[in-house]
Amino acid sequence: MSNKIISMIRKELIDAARDKRSVMAGLYYAVGTPLLMCGMFFLLIGQLTSPEDLNIKIDNAKGAPDLVKFLASRGITHGESDAKDTKDIQLIISDEYAANMAKGLSAEVTLIADASNEKLQNSIRRLERSLQEYSGEMGSLRLIARGIDPRVMQPIKVNVKDEATPDSKAGMILGLATMTMIYAVFISGMNLAIDTSAGERERNSLALLLSHPVSTWEIVIAKITAVTIFAMVGLVLTLLISKVAYSFVPWQELGFAVSVNTSFIVMMLLVGLPVAIMAACLQLFVSFMAKSFKEAQSYITIVLMVPMMLAMAASYNIAPEAIQWLPISGQMQALIEFIKGRELPLTQIAVSSAFTLTIATGLAIGMQKSLKSEKIVFGL
Amino acid sequence: MLHGMYSQLRAQISPVLWRHKSASAAILMAVGMIPLAVHAEENNAATTQQACYVDGLSEQMQCGAISVPENYAKPDGKQIQIHYVVMPATKPSNRQEALLAIAGGPGQSAIENAQGFDRMLSKVRQTEDVILIDQRGTGQSNQLQCIGDAFDSALAIDESLFDTRVETQKCLDELDADVTQYGSLNALKDFEAVRAHLGYQKLHLYGVSYGTRMAQLYMRHYPESLATVTLDGVVPMQQSVLAIGNAIARAFDLLIEDCSNNQLCNKQFPDLKADLDKVDAELTQAPKISLVPDPLTGEATKLTMTRSKFKGALRMALYSPATRSLIPHAIHQAANGNFQPITGLYAMSMDNAGIAMGMHASVVCGEDWQRLTPELREQTNQSYFGHEMLKTFAESCAVWNMPAVDASFGDAIAGDIPTLLLSGELDPATPPSWGELAMEKLTNAKHFVAPYATHGVAYQSCGNDLIADLVETGSVAELDAACLSEDIRRNFYLNASTVEAIPSDDASKPDEQTALNQ
Numbered sequence: 001m002s003n004k005i006i007s008m009i010r011k012e013l014i015d016a017a018r019d020k021r022s023v024m025a026g027l028y029y030a031v032g033t034p035l036l037m038c039g040m041f042f043l044l045i046g047q048l049t050s051p052e053d054l055n056i057k058i059d060n061a062k063g064a065p066d067l068v069k070f071l072a073s074r075g076i077t078h079g080e081s082d083a084k085d086t087k088d089i090q091l092i093i094s095d096e097y098a099a100n101m102a103k104g105l106s107a108e109v110t111l112i113a114d115a116s117n118e119k120l121q122n123s124i125r126r127l128e129r130s131l132q133e134y135s136g137e138m139g140s141l142r143l144i145a146r147g148i149d150p151r152v153m154q155p156i157k158v159n160v161k162d163e164a165t166p167d168s169k170a171g172m173i174l175g176l177a178t179m180t181m182i183y184a185v186f187i188s189g190m191n192l193a194i195d196t197s198a199g200e201r202e203r204n205s206l207a208l209l210l211s212h213p214v215s216t217w218e219i220v221i222a223k224i225t226a227v228t229i230f231a232m233v234g235l236v237l238t239l240l241i242s243k244v245a246y247s248f249v250p251w252q253e254l255g256f257a258v259s260v261n262t263s264f265i266v267m268m269l270l271v272g273l274p275v276a277i278m279a280a281c282l283q284l285f286v287s288f289m290a291k292s293f294k295e296a297q298s299y300i301t302i303v304l305m306v307p308m309m310l311a312m313a314a315s316y317n318i319a320p321e322a323i324q325w326l327p328i329s330g331q332m333q334a335l336i337e338f339i340k341g342r343e344l345p346l347t348q349i350a351v352s353s354a355f356t357l358t359i360a361t362g363l364a365i366g367m368q369k370s371l372k373s374e375k376i377v378f379g380l
Numbered sequence: 381m382l383h384g385m386y387s388q389l390r391a392q393i394s395p396v397l398w399r400h401k402s403a404s405a406a407i408l409m410a411v412g413m414i415p416l417a418v419h420a421e422e423n424n425a426a427t428t429q430q431a432c433y434v435d436g437l438s439e440q441m442q443c444g445a446i447s448v449p450e451n452y453a454k455p456d457g458k459q460i461q462i463h464y465v466v467m468p469a470t471k472p473s474n475r476q477e478a479l480l481a482i483a484g485g486p487g488q489s490a491i492e493n494a495q496g497f498d499r500m501l502s503k504v505r506q507t508e509d510v511i512l513i514d515q516r517g518t519g520q521s522n523q524l525q526c527i528g529d530a531f532d533s534a535l536a537i538d539e540s541l542f543d544t545r546v547e548t549q550k551c552l553d554e555l556d557a558d559v560t561q562y563g564s565l566n567a568l569k570d571f572e573a574v575r576a577h578l579g580y581q582k583l584h585l586y587g588v589s590y591g592t593r594m595a596q597l598y599m600r601h602y603p604e605s606l607a608t609v610t611l612d613g614v615v616p617m618q619q620s621v622l623a624i625g626n627a628i629a630r631a632f633d634l635l636i637e638d639c640s641n642n643q644l645c646n647k648q649f650p651d652l653k654a655d656l657d658k659v660d661a662e663l664t665q666a667p668k669i670s671l672v673p674d675p676l677t678g679e680a681t682k683l684t685m686t687r688s689k690f691k692g693a694l695r696m697a698l699y700s701p702a703t704r705s706l707i708p709h710a711i712h713q714a715a716n717g718n719f720q721p722i723t724g725l726y727a728m729s730m731d732n733a734g735i736a737m738g739m740h741a742s743v744v745c746g747e748d749w750q751r752l753t754p755e756l757r758e759q760t761n762q763s764y765f766g767h768e769m770l771k772t773f774a775e776s777c778a779v780w781n782m783p784a785v786d787a788s789f790g791d792a793i794a795g796d797i798p799t800l801l802l803s804g805e806l807d808p809a810t811p812p813s814w815g816e817l818a819m820e821k822l823t824n825a826k827h828f829v830a831p832y833a834t835h836g837v838a839y840q841s842c843g844n845d846l847i848a849d850l851v852e853t854g855s856v857a858e859l860d861a862a863c864l865s866e867d868i869r870r871n872f873y874l875n876a877s878t879v880e881a882i883p884s885d886d887a888s889k890p891d892e893q894t895a896l897n898q
Contacts (some may be wrong), residue, residue, distance in 0.1 A: 066871040066879045073868045097880070104877035138879070141706055144724035145876035160438035174862040250471075252506040257471040 005218050005225075012196055012226035022191035029187040030234040033180045034242040041173070041249050047119050049253050054123050055079025056089040063093040064107070067134060074130045085125050089113040104142065168340035169256035175336050177246070177258070179311045181238050181268060182332060185276045186283075186304055188234020189227040193283035196223050198296035207377055216371040220284075220364055227280035228273075235272050239265045267338055271331045271349065274356040278327060279307070281363035288367055288376055324348055327356035385785060434465055436495030442466040445554030446577050448570050450522075451561050458558075462570045463520040465491050466578065466795035467498060467510040476581040477607055478509040478850060482570065484589030484613070486743040487735035489519025500839050501586070503848035508584065513574055517562040517739025521570075524738025526551035534730060535674070536682040538667055539689070544775040548741070552779055555738055560782055562742035566598045575605060582607040584851045586650070589613045589809065590621070590743070596793045596818070602822070603795055608854055611801045611846050613810040613835050616818035618790050620748040622773065623756060624809055625766025631698045631808030631834075632656075636808075638872075639708045644881055646870040649708045655715035663687035668719070685719050691764060693722050696729030698808035699835050701870065705729065709873040721876070743829075746782035749773050752792055794821035801825060802843050811821045828861040832869045841868065845858050 017183060019263060058078040061068045071077070079086035094100075094108040101107040109131065113124050140150035200206040243260040251257045286303050290296035307328045314323060314332035323329040330352025334345050370376040429444030445461040464742050466478070481497045483490040490497070490512040501510055514521040551558065571594070575583055584607050587595030592611040599609060600617075615621055639645040651657070662668070667686040674681040694710070696705040703725060710721035752760070752770075760766035799822050803812035812829045819827050828846070830837045837843040842863035849859055871879035 030434070038853055064880055069868070069870060073866075098878070099883045101878040101880050102875065102882040141702060141873065142877055144703070144728060145706060145709060145721045145873065147672060147720035147723040147727075148678075149674055149727045152676060152678075159433075159435075161433045162438040162440065165440060252471040255470060 002218070004214055005222050008214065008218060008222035008227050009229075012222055013191075013229065016192045016195065016226065016230065019191075019195060023194055026188040026191045026230060026234060027237065030184050030237040031241055033184065033243050034177075034238055037177060037180060037242075037248065038245045038249050041251075044286065045253050048122060051085070051123075053077065054126065055083065055086040056091060056123075056127065057081050057086065058093070059093045060093040060097075063095065063097045064109070065103075067093070067109075070134050071127075071130055074126075074133075076127060076130060085202060087120060088117070089120060089124060090125065090129060102132060136211060165341045168342075170251070170258040171336060171340045173258050175314075176330075176338045177242060177260075178268075178332060178335050178339070179314075180237065181242070181312050182272070182275060182328060183308065184234045184238040185231045185272055186279045186307060188237075189231035189276070189280055190283055190300060190304075192230045193223075193227045194287045194293060194296045194300065195282060195288035196226065197284050198290050198293045201377070202293050210371065210377060216368050220368045221369065223284055224277065224280045224360075224364060228276045231276035231279055232269070232273065235269065235276065239268060241322070267335065271335060271353070274353045274360070275328060278356045278360040278363075281360040281367070285363045285367050285370075288370055325351050325355065327352055327359060383441065415482040432465070434491055434494040437498055441494075442468065445520075446570075446574055448516075448573055450516075450558055452522055452566060452569055457588055461520075461683070462513065462516060462517060462556075462574060463491065464511060464513045464574050464578075465494060467494065467505060467512070469509045470506050472509065473507040477584065478511050478578070478580045479504055479584040479586060480511045480513070480575070482513075482571075482585065482587040482591030482594045483515070483518075484591050485518065485735050486515075486590045487518055487737060487740035488590075489514050489523075489736075491519050492734060496839065500844045501847070503845065504584075504851050508851060509580075511574070511578065511580075511583075512659065513571055515567045516570055516738070517557075517567075517742060518736045521701050522557060523736045524555055524559060524736055524742065525736045526554065526555055535672070536778060537728075538684050538686055540686065544772050545644065545779060548776040548779040551738065557738075559738060559742050559780060560746070562739050563746045563782070563785065564594055564597055565785070568591055568594060568601060571598065572605065574601050581605075583855060585609045586838075586847060587611055588838070590615060592810075593617070593747075597812075599793050599795055599797055599799075603797055606797050608850050608856075609797055609799045610802065610838070610850060611799065611815070611818065612838050612843065613807060614801050614803060614815040614818045615810055616814050616820075618817055618820075619814055620752055620790075621744065622748050622752060622766070622769055623760055625760050625763035625769060627811045627814075628695055628698075628765045628808050629763045630811055631806060632694070634806055635698065635704065642691055642872060644874060647706055648872075648874045648882075649712050651706055652711060655711050659690060659711065659714045660687065670719070672720070672723060683719070683723060685722070688768070689726050690714065690719075690722055693726035693729055695808060698806075699724045701806075701832075701834055701840060704806070704834060705870055705879065706873045709875065741776055741780045742782055744773060745777035745780045747789065749777045749782075750784040751787075792820040793818065794823075796822075796824040798850065798854060799825035800846060800850050800856055800859065801827040801888055802837035802846075803827065803829045804835060804837045804840070805829055805831045806834045810836050824856060826856045826859060826861075828859075828864055830864040832867065833864075837864075842866070881886075 052075055054076045056076060057077065058068060058071075061078055068078070081298065082282070090110075090112040091110065092110040094110070097107040097109070111124070111131075113120055115124060139153065143150045143153065173280065197206075210216070239260065243265065246258050246260055249258070257284070282303065283300055286299045287296040290299050310323065310326060310329040311332050314329035314336070324333050325348070330348055334349045338344050429442055431440050432443035433439075434441055434443075441465070443465050445463045447459045448462055449455045450458040450460045467844070479501065481490060481501065483493055491514050496511055497510065497512060504510065514523075516522060517524040572618075583598075583605055585595045585598055588609070589612070592614045595609055595611055596617055598606060612819065636656070639649060639652050639841050663685065664687050667684050669682065671680050672683045673679065694707055697707050697710070706721060706725065710725060713719070713721050757770065761770060801815045802820060803810065803815040805812060812827075815827045816827070819825055828837075828843075830841045830843065833840045833843070838847055845863070846859050846861065850856060873879055874882055
């Protein structure tokens with residue numbers, strides 16, 4: 001790289017650093033998002049897991065004292081209906097419970113709850129599981145009392161071999177986290193991109209810059225590099241903060257662990273670089289096209305919807321096959337595979353990264369051309 | 381033909397110190413009786429480790445094996461494979477530490493019991509890896525098993541007609557192993573080798589039943605490798621397991637007392653003790669022979685109801701609170717000539733064993749048989765089970781020819797490793813007094829007695845939470861055992877179907893009951 005470009009990059013970075021407010025605005029996202037995500041998961045885990053002592057309403061508890069005692073040993077007890085920690089789950093023991101039980105028939109209990117209430121689902125399942133366990137135990141003992149081996153009741157034994165690893169179980173959450181990290185690349189460089197293009201034009205320093213003995217190519221490359229550096233700094237910050245913050249969330253209560261380890265960070269940085277370059281080109285291009293700073297801001301916000309949607313499509317696996325070759329979604333999917341401990345799809349990364357860089361080059365050429373037009377330079 | 385060791389198990393007169401699987405377990409999962417394939421092709425490799433699955437758990441585990449000499453005095457001699465499973469922590473807090481869970485028996489495979497350990501240690505597993513090792517002679521680690529081929533005739537046999545000496549000799553001849561090398565002390569060296577191989581600096585130990593002996597030996601020989609120890613159903617070093625006969629008699633007395641103190645049970649079975657004595661006396665005179673449907677196949681089969689089967693089935697039923705609740709009904713029915721419930725319980729205990737009888741004999745003959753003093757022998761002979769056990773082991777140990785361990789083997793364990801001891805008041809194998817005995821020279825230990833638990837306290841109460849606390853804090857000082865006293869007692873079975881009070885046939889009854897419930 002020629003000295004001219006390096007000194008121009010320095011100029012861009014110094015310019016950017018002077019405007020502390022826009023630097024901070026970019027970094028707020030990088031720092032804030034992982035923390036917000038962790039806070040959200042903290043709340044979510046608290047809401048989703050069934051409390052150690054589950055209080056429900058048990059009607060006619062006297063009809064089945066042994067069952068009630070069994071449930072109590074599983075931490076499920078009767079709570080007063082107006083008490084705050086009593087869940088909205090009702091268990092009614094039928095009046096004929098003891099009579100049917102004594103005859104060897106099925107004794108009825110009724111479970112009343114709203115299964116669409118996510119906060120209750122784990123508790124409902126826990127109650128159902130406990131009732132099944134009780135029923136299974138009694139069934140076995142009834143057979144034993146009749147001289148029959150209870151194993152005859154289980155004609156099929158299903159052996160499940162779950163190929164998920166602790167890492168892949170966390171895939172859904174890490175997919176979400178990866179999305180916010182990719183997005184950090186776009187957000188962190190955004191202010192600088194607008195400032196150095198539309199902003200520079202508004203301050204009339206763009207024309208001044210063009211009047212120097214430097215080629216438009218050198219100007220474009222310097223601006224792209226500066227914005228890319230900002231984007232990557234944002235990504236590094238997001239990753240480091242995620243690494244620390246995610247380790248504090250009690251994931252084990254959900255049965256898996258989410259850890260941002262070193263190999264993931266390295267992978268993310270490698271995959272993130274082409275994306276950062278494209279993000280820089282895209283944002284600069286859009287800003288140059290806009291007539292004013294304000295206009296650039298609103299255009300970019302709209303344009304950012306595209307990568308956002310691609311990233312979402314990848315993390316929720318909702319889009320057609322083709323998105324695996326597209327920029328961003330392709331890299332996202334490859335990253336998710338990597339997180340799940342599966343083989344890294346190298347072709348996918350190569351193709352989507354190449355695609356990404358092609359778009360970036362196209363945008364850079366466009367920018368280079370446009371800087372020769374008076375319409376763009378003076379915002380006419 | 382039946383093998384001696386095999387018939388000994390059938391007759392339920394070995395000191396078995398294992399944790400009995402509950403009845404519900406039998407229906408939710410098949411009992412791990414199928415011997416796992418022995419990996420002959422792995423013999424050359426010193427160590428192997430790969431992702432694997434264990435019976436009853438869908439999660440991926442890490443399995444592996446290390447090669448150790450069968451005889452540590454001949455390091456270049458025959459090598460055997462010691463298999464282990466690492467159940468990974470969900471969110472590891474400290475990669476230098478892990479919990480080693482040791483199974484009972486002697487002769488149970490820890491790996492085959494992985495599901496039970498996993499459920500009981502679920503809190504510990506959130507932050508710690510859990511290691512299971514098939515002790516030498518059990519499970520996949522060169523199992524010393526004498527499999528008889530007369531499984532279907534188990535109901536028909538009369539145990540008193542067996543020549544234990546001949547059958548034991550046959551078993552010994554079939555085993556391709558130097559059985560004298562399968563005692564606890566050699567197994568301990570294997571455990572420590574596995575720890576070193578896996579690279580853990582410190583272990584938390586959980587030993588249940590006979591596993592507590594292994595844990596105590598670990599405390600004696602490698603205290604520097606231990607962070608904390610939990611002994612559940614304690615066999616103190618000072619105690620020969622053959623003294624178990626008194627514990628069994630005690631547990632029977634407690635059961636009868638429990639029933640008479642329970643309003644419903646007492647009303648239904650007012651003469652339980654008399655019933656028990658009556659059946660016992662009848663069967664002592666002569667076994668009852670009848671034709672019954674086989675518990676598993678349903679085919680008509682000859683049942684020779686001997687005293688040994690009757691008492692053995694009841695004894696094994698005492699191990700788990702679930703089957704224990706069926707005992708009064710089973711005794712009452714037997715007194716009325718119906719042996720169906722006893723047959724059912726007997727079939728359960730037969731299939732829940734999974735004990736490698738060869739290894740069992742190596743441990744008991746080397747470590748327990750020979751240190752019985754004449755006084756203790758006299759005392760043990762008093763009880764039915766003690767008498768039967770002494771008789772059987774006198775014959776089988778003569779064949780097994782195990783060298784006796786040093787007298788110092790029976791010294792109390794001393795030390796200041798944080799140690800939690802758990803005993804169940806109703807335990808038919810290791811009574812609370814044995815836990816007290818183990819405490820003798822432990823300076824940093826706490827002993828808790830769970831009033832309503834049988835054998836394997838951590839499986840039946842909040843004992844597992846105490847273990848999780850101990851592992852997390854590394855100290856016994858803060859442990860609060862109040863929750864162990866929570867009344868988790870369940871009702872006894874009042875007939876073959878119910879544990880709830882049986883409503884009378886009185887027509888007015890339903891209304892009365894609704895009135896009561898309002």
